[in-house]
Amino acid sequence: MSIEADRERFVATMREQAEIGGTEDGGLHRLTLSEEDERVRDWFAEQAEAAGLDVTVDEFGNMFAYREGTDPDAGTVLVGSHLDSQPYGGIYDGAMGVVAALELVRTLDDEGIETTHPIEIVNWTNEEGSRFQPAMQGSGVWAGEHDVDEEYAKTDPDGATFEEELERIGYKGEVAAEPQREYDSYLELHIEQGPYLEESDADVGVVTGIVGFTWGAITFHGEADHSGPTPMQYRSDALVAAADVITQIRRIPSALGERTVGTTGYIDAEPNSINIIPEEVTFTWGFRDPTEEVIAEARARVLAEAEYAADREGVDWEYEDRMWADPVNFADRCVDAVADATDDLGYDSMRIFSGAGHDAQHMHKLMDTAMVFSVSEGGKSHSEDEYTSWDDCYTAANTLVNAAVDLATE
Amino acid sequence: MSIEADRERFVATMREQAEIGGTEDGGLHRLTLSEEDERVRDWFAEQAEAAGLDVTVDEFGNMFAYREGTDPDAGTVLVGSHLDSQPYGGIYDGAMGVVAALELVRTLDDEGIETTHPIEIVNWTNEEGSRFQPAMQGSGVWAGEHDVDEEYAKTDPDGATFEEELERIGYKGEVAAEPQREYDSYLELHIEQGPYLEESDADVGVVTGIVGFTWGAITFHGEADHSGPTPMQYRSDALVAAADVITQIRRIPSALGERTVGTTGYIDAEPNSINIIPEEVTFTWGFRDPTEEVIAEARARVLAEAEYAADREGVDWEYEDRMWADPVNFADRCVDAVADATDDLGYDSMRIFSGAGHDAQHMHKLMDTAMVFSVSEGGKSHSEDEYTSWDDCYTAANTLVNAAVDLATE
Incomplete structure (x- = not known):
């Protein structure tokens, strides 16, 4: 045939x-x-x-x-x-x-x-x-x-x-x-x-x-300061908050499904100088899964983690949904x-x-x-x-x- | 007078x-x-x-x-x-x-x-x-x-x-x-x-x-891969390893001294695309303290953390000392x-x-x-x-x- x-x-x-x-x-x-x-x-x-x-x-x-x-x-x-x-x-x-x-x-x-x-x-x-x-x-x-x-x-x-x-x-x-x-x-x-x-x-x-997948970006707004004389308890470090969430994006899939994946592919820090506390950091999330419910749950969890990280570090934050595919x-x-x-x-x-x-x-x-x-x-x-x-x-x-x-x- | x-x-x-x-x-x-x-x-x-x-x-x-x-x-x-x-x-x-x-x-x-x-x-x-x-x-x-x-x-x-x-x-x-x-x-x-x-x-x-202070940079070498079809257990994500260490750089000073500070001011990820697992990430450390012993200890700890993070994520790593001031x-x-x-x-x-x-x-x-x-x-x-x-x-x-x-x- x-x-x-x-x-x-x-x-x-x-x-x-x-x-x-x-x-x-x-x-x-x-x-x-x-x-x-x-x-x-x-x-x-x-x-x-x-x-x-x-x-x-x-x-x-x-x-x-x-x-x-x-x-x-x-x-x-x-x-x-x-x-x-x-x-x-x-x-x-x-x-x-x-x-x-x-x-x-x-x-x-x-x-x-x-x-x-x-x-x-x-x-x-x-x-x-x-x-x-x-x-x-x-x-x-x-x-x-x-x-x-x-x-x-x-x-x-x-x-x-x-x-x-x-x-x-x-x-x-x-x-x-x-x-x-x-x-x-x-x-x-x-x-x-x-x-x-x-x-x-x-x-x-x-x-x-x-x-299906969800793509989005989170931005933390901290405070730029000299990295030397600013005590740790005075800092609002946008990169520390971002690092917190990026480690969670690695972890979230393990709680959701065997085919769930989560990735931060992009990060940008400002002013990005060795001697200045990062003021603004934008990074992306991406989660994929065969079921819509899991994708929605992953997105909800990353936003919750952003809120926790912002509280911990005393920074402001916002997010932007970039793409959603069923x-x-x-x-x-x-x-x-x-x-x-x-x-x-x-x-x-x-x-x-x-x-x-x-x-x-x-x-x-x-x-x-x-x-x-x-x-x-x-x-x-x-x-x-x-x-x-x-x-x-x-x-x-x-x-x-x-x-x-x-x-x-x- | x-x-x-x-x-x-x-x-x-x-x-x-x-x-x-x-x-x-x-x-x-x-x-x-x-x-x-x-x-x-x-x-x-x-x-x-x-x-x-x-x-x-x-x-x-x-x-x-x-x-x-x-x-x-x-x-x-x-x-x-x-x-x-x-x-x-x-x-x-x-x-x-x-x-x-x-x-x-x-x-x-x-x-x-x-x-x-x-x-x-x-x-x-x-x-x-x-x-x-x-x-x-x-x-x-x-x-x-x-x-x-x-x-x-x-x-x-x-x-x-x-x-x-x-x-x-x-x-x-x-x-x-x-x-x-x-x-x-x-x-x-x-x-x-x-x-x-x-x-x-x-x-x-x-x-x-x-x-005094120590400045340096750590680079993780992972593997670039499509962020969709690569299962989590197959990944060697350089940015996840970096995020791990950046959160530790926030924590190390609290274990060392009341005047110790630690900062990651700079980060660069490649290829830095929402849809690709990060292959190479370079970021800096900076620690300051009034005593030489504490500065040396902070540097030793961040290098140890880099080793742990590289093991966890299955990535290679290297570091470069950028500056040391007594x-x-x-x-x-x-x-x-x-x-x-x-x-x-x-x-x-x-x-x-x-x-x-x-x-x-x-x-x-x-x-x-x-x-x-x-x-x-x-x-x-x-x-x-x-x-x-x-x-x-x-x-x-x-x-x-x-x-x-x-x-x-x-």
Whole structure:
């Protein structure tokens, strides 16, 4: 029943994309709307056109490559991910989902298969959210979650706007950034970015949903003072209060759930001088879990800890919610298509919740969605150490190919 | 026995200097070797020359204004402080010591007093150490603690070298930065920068010494990872380890001594992104105390805490000692001259150890030294909120004048 993707071609295509913005240490530095992003977009368009696909670019830079189906009334099966990377990130994150989708249409051509449903490959703009916020920006705009003009006005750390940069690289298209046709379903292959598959000796992951999360920032306002002559009991040290809460953010998940995680990724202290008591410190919280109740409880606890720490240190405080995402449970029929593909191919698969956000969570609002995860060695990502063996890459790609054919065939 | 400085003239001169680099909020932004520093140096030279003093500038920008004594063999009494300020600091820190020294020679002229010993006013270059490190740079070079060429090569955050900036403002003199004559003693008036005088309802402080300190930095090397899919037990979070130690730096002084203080003033996290587990975090320690043993013990404890925190979080760590200063005990005859002056003037004085470093600690290595402290309201300094009433300023200035006359008269 199953078809086989071309391992050699798939690996060669992965290697090709990895050269565009590749780093000396074997990683990838391909920030969204950079010159490297422009080059990888040009490369993707060439690959898609060479496969006979019709390439369009929307006003937000999202790229689509369309393959006809046999039934003019059948909804399109959308398959893809993103080609942008984290600063000095890995060569698999995102890119493998687009390369696997290219391999899907190439395999169909090899086998002379016509699908009932059209198939469309997508490369979403700015999934990473490191140069311009928020993450998953292109898919979010396309899903109607963000306003195009508001997102155009976002600036990078050098003050360049998103719109200027999109125009500069020549990828501001004419088409509105919203669905232009009827869609049946969405499939996305991605590396796990966590250790669960490797730990369980699974070949590939059948992703059943995405954890939800809360992101926010707390600021303590203390009093700047000379660090020498100010007795300890006179101090209102914003950094001590922050340190208190950061240690609690490490501890809160252990009281809530086995899949709960909590992180402070960002901290800024002012005036940040060895000889001055810190006056103002801002730092972030982030908690993720598969259930909404746990996420809400984690957020409540970190705010309570901020209150305790502020009392202890005699500082003022405020907080700002930055982002909230409900946990997502993917559509059974898409999850089943992925699971069936792994069974047909004889892979040892494992059902898994995604710990990271993906463009799939915006697609989930518009259509039935599921994901395929490849093993991530050591769970490392957002780093040049990110690694997946070509065997594991191919296993995931082959799963995607077969699940997509299943969904695209009536 | 005592003489009286001119309160009105002294306050007017304080106000005059405070206009050079004065901020909207009543503070002072007069970074070393800035345009504002150039202007206040020009102003100081004018004031000194108008008082008939012989002004010289050494190769490191230290400014001296010399008044003859009657005995050609008597050592000079050096009196002064610094005219540079912290970024958005206060108008008293440093400047008052120079203005009070000007008031000293003006009062002597008013009263027609000739002293046995010559008197010299000094304005030390870069006491603050915020634009170029280290603090007390000019007096340190002059005392032979630092090499002139090494200090010339130091750069500010914009990459300008000390030497370029010194030349740019026209204050690189010809004279070697080292004592050019025989000195008898050094006196410095400064604001307390701590709350002890105000707390004790004292009029003025007789400074008997300066606390010693240890400064250093600890760096934790963890692993960068996506903050979503990485389970808590897989993490090596450099910021969590840092937070652990920062809370201990708050606690260590309470176990050591009533005058011990401990501070983390600086922290830097990489990559510092809300969605990535911190890979590398560097932060500083600073401990001060009047006794060497306590300072050494505090340093040992913070290093032990770093080891514990690294073990807990599974991160690597290293540290760097940045500075060590032994506690200083001033010369009895100079401390007595200050104490006698307060008695003669009928002031309610208090003996006090300085919690902050001062140029006086470099002078202490070369000659008998003591200091006068004015009350600091709320102990605030290194901030625009720094405040001392004119009454308290004048009390301290009058004490300095009389102590200096005592030392300069045989």
